[in-house]
Amino acid sequence: MTKNYLKKNLYDKHGTLLLSKGQELSESMIRKLEAKDYKQIREMIAKDEDLQHGRDIRSNSQCIQKKFKIDNEPIINSSSKIVTDILFESKDQPWWLYVNTLSNYVDWLYTHSVQVSVFSVMIADALNIKELKEIALGSFLHDIGKLMIPKNIIDKPKKLTDEEFFYIRQHCDLGISMVKEFNLPQISLDIIQQHHERLDGSGYPQGLKDQQIPIHSRIVMIADILDAITSYRPYKSLRQIESAIDELKADATKYPQEILEVFSTFFKAG
Numbered sequence: 001m002t003k004n005y006l007k008k009n010l011y012d013k014h015g016t017l018l019l020s021k022g023q024e025l026s027e028s029m030i031r032k033l034e035a036k037d038y039k040q041i042r043e044m045i046a047k048d049e050d051l052q053h054g055r056d057i058r059s060n061s062q063c064i065q066k067k068f069k070i071d072n073e074p075i076i077n078s079s080s081k082i083v084t085d086i087l088f089e090s091k092d093q094p095w096w097l098y099v100n101t102l103s104n105y106v107d108w109l110y111t112h113s114v115q116v117s118v119f120s121v122m123i124a125d126a127l128n129i130k131e132l133k134e135i136a137l138g139s140f141l142h143d144i145g146k147l148m149i150p151k152n153i154i155d156k157p158k159k160l161t162d163e164e165f166f167y168i169r170q171h172c173d174l175g176i177s178m179v180k181e182f183n184l185p186q187i188s189l190d191i192i193q194q195h196h197e198r199l200d201g202s203g204y205p206q207g208l209k210d211q212q213i214p215i216h217s218r219i220v221m222i223a224d225i226l227d228a229i230t231s232y233r234p235y236k237s238l239r240q241i242e243s244a245i246d247e248l249k250a251d252a253t254k255y256p257q258e259i260l261e262v263f264s265t266f267f268k269a270g
């Protein structure tokens with residue numbers, strides 16, 4: 001049965017919060033609200049028949065398998081299942097509307113989010129990290145702050161100006177501010193905030209260094225870069241995974257080599 005979700009907070013005439021965005025509303029609640037002078041309530045509702053996200057995790061996983069030349073099928077299947085479960089559990093959570101928006105905002109952003117999430121879980125699993133669900137959620141939402149950046153900047157087919165790049169760099173802090181009321185696990189929050197940090201302190205937003213960047217954020221840092229390099233974007237052509245890994249291995253001051261080591265267990269030889 002179709003579920004209805006509030007797209008934004010609903011306030012009464014005194015400005016008191018009546019219902020929070022993301023709240024599920026039954027048909028009888030909607031009718032009661034309409035009867036109480038909230039005539040616009042139906043315009044504030046999203047329907048979950050529009051929200052069909054689990055559908056393509058499998059195809060995204062196959063895409064990762066091909067793109068990253070991975071022959072460890074069990075690990076890709078188990079990671080894909082964890083991300084699918086997290087997405088289905090998210091349907092009852094207040095951040096679901098962001099997930100839905102993510103899939104409609106810029107074509108490649110949702111695909112990138114799914115693929116970074118599956119890939120991050122694979123790496124974490126290979127490193128025997130137990131908090132796979134927290135990592136799946138954080139990496140799925142890692143670029144959620146980009147929803148607050150104008151589309152013409154996110155999807156610009158040319159090099160960004162300094163000013164545009166300044167806006168892009170805000171997406172980690174914006175992401176945190178978007179989810180701060182949702183009680184997400186700390187690991188997921190760290191990932192949203194720290195995935196653009198670099199070991200030598202040259203990253204953003206905080207310029208963290210070395211051990212200040214926890215293992216889960218290091219994992220998503222690498223998954224994010226590798227997915228970006230090996231994917232098509234309107235402003236660049238894609239490159240092969242081998243050349244992407246060579247580039248990151250050549251810069252040990254910036255990129256955590258212990259994460260890159262894991263990749264030898266995933267890849268097809270040659």
Ligand SMILES: [Fe+2]
Pocket residue numbers: 142143171195196
């Ligand atoms: Fe990002």
Ligand SMILES: [Fe+2]
Pocket residue numbers: 112116142143224
């Ligand atoms: Fe990203």
